[in-house]
Amino acid sequence: MNIDERAAGFCRDNEIPGYLAGIDRAGQRSVVVHGIANTATGAPMRDDTGFLFGSITKVMTTTLVMRQVEQGRLDLESRVVDHLPGFRLAGSGAAGEIRVRHLLNHTSGIDADLFFPRSHYLERLARECGSLFAPGEHLSYSNGGMIVAGHLLEAITGRTYHDLLERDLFPPAGMTGSVTSAEQAILRSTAVGHFPGPSRPTSMFTLPATWAAAGGTPIGTISDLLAFGRLHLDAGLLSPESLAAMREINSDPGTPAASPSGLGWLIRTVGDTTVLTMTGASPGGVAVLAVIPEQDLVFAAYGNDPRALELHDEFLSGLAGASTIPTWAPQTIDLRPYAGTYRSNQLRVDVRIVDGELEEHVTYEPTDADQERIFTGFIGGPFTAPPMRYVAVGPGLFAPAGFPLDALPAHYLVSYHAVTDRTGARYRSSGGRMTRRAGI
Structure with missing residues (x-):
């Protein structure tokens, strides 16, 4: 599979401005660069161009939580309210039963997936958002759960979430191009998202800072994501036991329409291969990070048009050795x-x-x-x-x-x-x- 040629052809055929992809196989790294980072300025994509990580940040949030678990400050089975007394949900006593684990494996039931307040997140959550289901009952991808995990980290450490990224994650991971704000990103090459029909740059670069722990603000490069993925293959920042806990299936929705969850990671089966993955949407852009332990391989990519997700999936399937896409057949059932x-x-x-x-x-x-x-x-x-x-x-x-x-x-x-x-x-x-x- 020639990633360079395929990326160029896909972007040309779909009028996608730019694309970045990287592979780290057993420590040997390569990066593919194509196109334009910002059509308003004509700035080219470069191998060190930064972009929003989006929800890939959720795996970083989980990594920071697991560090606190290793240091004995948290227990995955402890109640969130025992560490974060201000955590409440509207019209429900469910908040008192949510455990730390539920925040990380998308089983908290917090009904806040499209909740975008600019400030006072926990206070407004308590007034405006309830529960979809009892904690642990089902799996539903949860931005709200991961944002609460960010507040939990701040309460435990007495430090801001951005400070934790900047001091406890980026340097030891070797994420030398990563920053936590648009003000920092603008000082270097940075891609912006675009929307199709015809291609136009986004008018909003980041989501509110309240969404930092779920993926609203962190920005970095393909090499940064490859370095972070390598952390989840080689013990160092986390112990082998913590890495194994994050890879273990915590909840399975029991349907091919959704992936089981580990801690932070979604766990996909691609062909016969198990892949730890997370996709990161941002305004007009989409990134992906995938770790394939049995191949000692990390794959990361970013396209500055949401339609690049199709190309991410194509490359990931090829790397995982999937030769076919599942076939479905119509059935007659009671609707x-x-x-x-x-x-x-x-x-x-x-x-x-x-x-x-x-x-x-x-x-x-x-x-x-x-x-x-x-x-x-x-x-x-x-x-x-x-x-x-x-x-x-x-x-x-x-x-x-x-x-x-x-x-x-x-x-x-x-x-x-x-x-x-x-x-x-x-x-x-x-x-x-x-x-x-x-x-x-």
């Missing part, structure tokens, strides 16, 4: 248990049966004008989602209608969970994120 309205923080999904298929209509319902500005800045414009049809490919498992089922990546699937005769499905999951049936 009635899945129809209804499902909700999570600021998101509503109306599901109905139309012509023997499920039709989903997703609506964004912003809490206030400021959060709407942040969300629309993140996605590049007003949220508009036409109704989408789905066909059953298994009990509680649906694929988008009209897509070729013999070459459909699993992350395109939608799954439904906790189905009963009385209420039907209690939860809908898309992209590993759950919404809960309204009225239950």
Whole structure:
């Protein structure tokens, strides 16, 4: 697989401005660079160009938490409120039952995936966000859980989250190009995200600083991500026991539509290979970090257009040795248990049966004008989602209608969970994120 040629061809065919990719195999490192970092300035991508890590930061947050566990300041099974007394959730006593582990493996149930306050995060969380499910009951990818983990680190250490990154993670990992703010990043080569149709630079570089621990602010290079990935192959910053704990499956959603979770990592099976991975979305950009222990390999990439995710997946599949994409087949099942309205923080999904298929209509319902500005800045414009049809490919498992089922990546699937005769499905999951049936 010639990554350089494929990246150039993909970016040309899809009008993606720029792309970076790196491979570290047994300590031997190579980096591929293509295109433009910022179309507004014409600045080229370089091998030392910085970019937002996005949610890859969640693995860094978990690494910092595991250091505190090793030092005896935290226990994964301890209650978060015992260390962070101000942690509450609206209309629910569930906060008192959330353990440190739940924050790191996406099973906390905190309903705050699209919650974007600029300040006073914990105070507003207590007033405005509740629970999707009891702690540990299900897996739902959680920005809120990781942000609370960042506040937990600050309470335990008495230091800011950014200071912990800058002093306790970046230097020992050899992440010499990493910074924690746009003000620092602007002093060096830095890529900005772009949105398609035609390609245009983002008008919002970072998410609010309140999102730092979930991936709102840290910025670095491909070499930095490769160095961080290498930490999770070679004991040093963390003990072998901590590395093994992060790699162990903590929760499995039981559906091919979502990956099981370790601690910090999502754990994918690509072909016959186990891959520790995390994707990092940012305004108009998308990064990925993958560690393949059995191959002693780290892969990292960034594209400054969200459509680069397809190329990330292609390269990762090739590196992991996957020769085929799973094949799905239409099935005839009773659709009635899945129809209804499902909700999570600021998101509503109306599901109905139309012509023997499920039709989903997703609506964004912003809490206030400021959060709407942040969300629309993140996605590049007003949220508009036409109704989408789905066909059953298994009990509680649906694929988008009209897509070729013999070459459909699993992350395109939608799954439904906790189905009963009385209420039907209690939860809908898309992209590993759950919404809960309204009225239950």
